[in-house]
Amino acid sequence: MVDRTIENFDCGHRACGGCGASSAVRMILKGAGENTIVVSPTGCLEVFSTPYPETAWKTPWIHSLFENASAVASGVEAALKKQGRLGKEKVLVIGGDGATVDIGMLCISGAFERGHDFTYVCYDNEAYMNTGIQRSGATPYDADTTTSPSGVCSTGNNRPKKDLPQILVAHGSPYVATATMAYPMDLMKKVEKAMNTQGPCYIQVHAPCCTGWGYDGAKTMEIGRMAVECGLWPCYEIVDGKLTSVKKVKRVPVDEYLKAQKRFRHLFKPTRNDAEIAKIQAIADANAAKYGIDIE
Amino acid sequence: MPLQMMEGSIAVAETVRLCRPQVISAYPITPQTHIVEGLASIVADGRLDAEYICVESEFSALSACIGASAAGSRVYSATTSQGLALMAEVVFNSAGMRLPIVMGIANRAISAPLSIWNDQQDSIMMRDSGWLQLYAEDNQEAVDLHVLAYKICEDHDILLPAFVCFDGFILSHVFEPVDIPSQEEVDEFLGPFNPYQQLDVKDPISFGMYATPEYYLEFRYEHDQAVHRAADALRKHGKAFGEKFGRDYSELVEGYRLEDAEVAIIAMGSICGTTKDAIDEMRAEGKKVGLLKIRCFRPFPAADIAKALAHVKTVAVLDKNISLGAKGAVGIEVKDACYGLGIPIYDYVLGLGGRDVRKKDIKKIVELAEKGSGDMFYGLREELL
Ligand SMILES: Cc1ncc(C[n+]2csc(CCOP(=O)(O)OP(=O)(O)O)c2C)c(N)n1
Numbered sequence: 001m002v003d004r005t006i007e008n009f010d011c012g013h014r015a016c017g018g019c020g021a022s023s024a025v026r027m028i029l030k031g032a033g034e035n036t037i038v039v040s041p042t043g044c045l046e047v048f049s050t051p052y053p054e055t056a057w058k059t060p061w062i063h064s065l066f067e068n069a070s071a072v073a074s075g076v077e078a079a080l081k082k083q084g085r086l087g088k089e090k091v092l093v094i095g096g097d098g099a100t101v102d103i104g105m106l107c108i109s110g111a112f113e114r115g116h117d118f119t120y121v122c123y124d125n126e127a128y129m130n131t132g133i134q135r136s137g138a139t140p141y142d143a144d145t146t147t148s149p150s151g152v153c154s155t156g157n158n159r160p161k162k163d164l165p166q167i168l169v170a171h172g173s174p175y176v177a178t179a180t181m182a183y184p185m186d187l188m189k190k191v192e193k194a195m196n197t198q199g200p201c202y203i204q205v206h207a208p209c210c211t212g213w214g215y216d217g218a219k220t221m222e223i224g225r226m227a228v229e230c231g232l233w234p235c236y237e238i239v240d241g242k243l244t245s246v247k248k249v250k251r252v253p254v255d256e257y258l259k260a261q262k263r264f265r266h267l268f269k270p271t272r273n274d275a276e277i278a279k280i281q282a283i284a285d286a287n288a289a290k291y292g293i294d295i296e
Numbered sequence: 297m298p299l300q301m302m303e304g305s306i307a308v309a310e311t312v313r314l315c316r317p318q319v320i321s322a323y324p325i326t327p328q329t330h331i332v333e334g335l336a337s338i339v340a341d342g343r344l345d346a347e348y349i350c351v352e353s354e355f356s357a358l359s360a361c362i363g364a365s366a367a368g369s370r371v372y373s374a375t376t377s378q379g380l381a382l383m384a385e386v387v388f389n390s391a392g393m394r395l396p397i398v399m400g401i402a403n404r405a406i407s408a409p410l411s412i413w414n415d416q417q418d419s420i421m422m423r424d425s426g427w428l429q430l431y432a433e434d435n436q437e438a439v440d441l442h443v444l445a446y447k448i449c450e451d452h453d454i455l456l457p458a459f460v461c462f463d464g465f466i467l468s469h470v471f472e473p474v475d476i477p478s479q480e481e482v483d484e485f486l487g488p489f490n491p492y493q494q495l496d497v498k499d500p501i502s503f504g505m506y507a508t509p510e511y512y513l514e515f516r517y518e519h520d521q522a523v524h525r526a527a528d529a530l531r532k533h534g535k536a537f538g539e540k541f542g543r544d545y546s547e548l549v550e551g552y553r554l555e556d557a558e559v560a561i562i563a564m565g566s567i568c569g570t571t572k573d574a575i576d577e578m579r580a581e582g583k584k585v586g587l588l589k590i591r592c593f594r595p596f597p598a599a600d601i602a603k604a605l606a607h608v609k610t611v612a613v614l615d616k617n618i619s620l621g622a623k624g625a626v627g628i629e630v631k632d633a634c635y636g637l638g639i640p641i642y643d644y645v646l647g648l649g650g651r652d653v654r655k656k657d658i659k660k661i662v663e664l665a666e667k668g669s670g671d672m673f674y675g676l677r678e679e680l681l
Contacts, residue, residue: 036497037367037495037497039363046506047506050505050506051505051507052505052511055502055505058500059497060495060497060499060501061500062363062502062503062504063504063506064362064386064389064390064393065385065386065389067355068355068362068386071351071355071360071363072359072360072362072363072366073363074321074349074351074356074359075319075321075359075361075362075363075365076363076495078349078360078364079318079319079347079363079365080367081347082318082319082345082346083369089496106352106356107359109352110351110352110353110356
């Protein structure tokens, strides 16, 4: 096991108090171990951790653009391989959901198809937070964002989350997992596993955003756990295309999770929108059926 | 070495092999294709020990070069036209990150309308990116400038990426005798890649951070200074190249029969060859015409140009590109370089999208310039308008 006392993501960065992504990154680096080179796309993480001339990264880190982290990582990996450094040093991408499921898809798909030996971790705060809470392909159904606002003619984001883990399973990735910053040990173990698996691995990490989702920053862990407990965030591992582990829960209705966040407020005020809440419940039920998360 | 008869692209691929890039990442596009194919087979045959990354797009090609260069490897890519346009964001970014990437550009027109044929619009549209831009007149120069580009880019006083531009088809697909240097000579000249700084777990640093308004302007200034300094680096390393390989590149511009010329033609790339032939014929007729070839468009050798043109009466600039709504890019910059000298300078946009330019066209342009008629698209087919 890697040394969990290492702190490669240092204090002093500019994340909001209660930022799920910054905690996730700290744990991800503990899971990844000492000899990790990190590539990050543009996004909140890059901006709050590297205002020149300061940096929160105690491990080598590179940012180039919003879309190309996995292509940059491909180059880093190829260079390490050629120099005989690969293995001793490992490559890790940490990117937001927008960079991952939307604009970076081409580069991710290419890198996974080519089979580079690196791990891609997406911290999924379910919107473009850096530019002010616009919807991404990972924004959940009915969430209110600045580009999918709720209104007289809208109940918020009208599409379900894009299932990138399954897309990358279809690319033949040897290790695909979901995790949440609300279960740190599980997250660290999964990252460690991915880093020790040859080939391109992917982990999507639920990372609540107090600013974007509208809740008190002290509640990030709680909100994270609620997502798992209602079935909207299944935590699983897929090894060589086969589901090998699932976090089982005694499922609760989605209501409490939704109610706790301003992004879903329009489903309850001025009147409760039973039809829409039922659709979200159906998404959780489908997750439960697909991944078998229910404790019988 | 005796001269070898070779296709331009293959000569370039063989030269890149001699420069020993450790990571090559490129995506095929006409007329650059033979270079990527050539390098792929060189790697496949074990003639070069490199990682060849078959990326899914040009965007990723240059992005992978960023990663590999930052991780301490010498890298190479090549592209043209739409490929370069797709890379645009990475072109600017890689330059800002001051990574010494060398990229061959087999110059081609930009769509729409789609055209696979030669002009120089593609590299010209990247003129503000902070990459160096070298232009080859023939395949020998395309070969030599590749080696030289690595030397300049990797110089710790410079640390910039460079395009080595050579006209698509006209050079890339043409067989010419070339002198391919030996591995020993290139090794001696270049040496192994010695990165200024790199991604390394033993000495962690952050690359590509963001800069607030308190810092950005200074970054731009430093970058601009480096591009300007590259002129001296080119002179220095170009001279050393000449001493080693017998072909001197110590000048950013090159005069041909310019000393006593009354009309000077200014051009970049393969059109210089045609122009030289046209000049020889015009000289035989008693016309005092010369050529000023621009080898290096970035940095722009403004002072060298002004000096070289001080004695001429008229200047005709041949521009294989057009800044739509303004004029040809070279013409604009030559006028800036010669501001206040009082020389009439006329710009001719010609040869776009592969339209042939012949000796008779060059002669016609000299006549137009002498009559004071210029700043025009040359060779328009009036019946199509
Ligand atoms: C090509 C390009 N388009 C748009 C942007 C603006 N932009 C920067 S970060 C960002 C959103 C990032 O969202 P995400 O990846 O989800 O990360 P987060 O900020 O939420 O952590 C956007 C749209 C950009 N930098 N580059």
